[in-house]
Amino acid sequence: MKYVLFMAFVGISLFLRRYIIRHVFTPKRKENKNYPNSTYENMEIELGSGTIRGWLIKSESSKGCFLLVHGWSSNKSAMLRYVDPLIISGYDVIIMDIVGHGQSDSLQKQVSIESFVQSITATIDYAEQRADINSHAIYVLGHSMGGTAASIVNATDRRIQALITDSMPTSLRHISQSMAGNITLPYRPFGWLLISWLLLRGGIFKKAKKEWRLEKIVKNQQSPALAIHGTEDTKVPISNVDVLLTHSNFKQVIKVETKGHHNCVKDNDFWDNIFRFITDNRQ
Template sequence: MFFSLIACLIILSSFITFVWILTVKSQTPKKIVVDRTPDVPYENVTFKSGTNGVKGWFIPSKISGGKSPLIIIIHGWGSNRSRMKRYIKPLYSEGYSLLLFDVRSHGESEDVKAPTVKIFREDVIAAIQYAKSRNEIDPNRIGILAHSFGGLGSIIANQEDLGIQAVVADSIPVQFSTIMKAALKMYKMPYYPLGPMMINIMFIRAGISRNELKEYDVPKALRNRKSAVFLVHSKKDDFVPSTELDYIVRQVDIPHIYVESKGHRSSETDPKFWNHVLPFFHNHLHGTGGQVSCPTKMPL
């Protein structure tokens, strides 16, 4: 009996250790090299988020004179700013200035111990503050185009009055169970019993309390949004399923479209994407003295 108890304790201890190690690994995004640069004039920039340095690119508007509207482009988990080049040309062509940056623990930005959606939220806020400090930018005409986890962080941040006018969130995960299922899928491991345990460990490591977790309820955050939001998700997303958008629209009346592009990082290849996203930004960012050309509109 005694030896059976010891054996059980050893097995339990080994399992807990395994889950902890797997959680730390899952919570440590792979650093992808920033190996591509914009095909338009740009400036390397650095700004602070908390005590950490954040690296990015500022792309001035192609239209000279006056203060321009700006769109902040934000990547997802395990990505970096160079992976977001796919969004640059259509927005730059419309006359927007752009700001792209590496979220902390990604790309060339400094690392944090246990990154979560909280880090994305904080870095979104820091990027907005930095953008408003630039003389070329109209601080009253700032929008966000964010992918995946970057979109999640932007939706959470948009509960605060940050002075932005529009957020487009592309292919965002919404439920923590979905996020964890996607992570475990890469390791070919089942969600139960690992998933719920790993979610709790992640928040413990990040110092996020249960009360703070209430801020990360996406339908609630959308109901409390301070600026206009438009959601996009591909029905053929094989990483974060489009049922995440289904989950949102069942609870919140929010402008959205489904596209048909294959994969998690290709929504913009469907013509419907830009035919809706560009008019959405134009409607909310052109202002009274807008410099942005008006794109061809399609019914929403």
């Protein structure tokens, strides 16, 4: 009887593991159905882990360059909602699909936080190599998981002039909920197992536990960081910014009265807040 129970437990565990990997760890590849309103250039960046594909949209004055980073299981089309005000204000814009998302290929079976971090760093490298981009004024705007990964980069990479996060999860618990999407799993034990498997399969468990501790990351932002979060975000609750208010060196945290996980940009003062932050914290 014990043997039967043990085998049943093993079978259920393997099934659950495969299900989570297939439906959570592997982001759905969404097609880019929308394209920029302005003239754009297709760009490619070769990495050891895959090929990043994105768009470069040039402005007339090139005051700086904004790198827009989408969230888990999203793509660059979803970030077009940020583009027009930046172009009008004189900033070049780069939007890329993170490795394993959209049109970007991945040679690895596992897409992880590391995939986001590598993609952001490689895109900053790309911008620095372009003579027609003002690489001395690189700004990063990351949505959801893209904001979390960008804050990891900003904790060590001094090339970022300012970081803006939109609806960023600040705990492993809310990262797991954000990744799971419509899959409802209790954080204990399934959510923690989900995160552990993600880090372990991504080959970064020790690094994430030692170097990428979020409570340490948010205290060590190298460049000025601004967090914007909707008060009625049910996917990544507004409580996520509490740690930024009390235990971080984020320069500013703004709560906006918007519903949903993707609608902070609809706040009337969204862009005024961002451009004022950039002006007040120009390095």
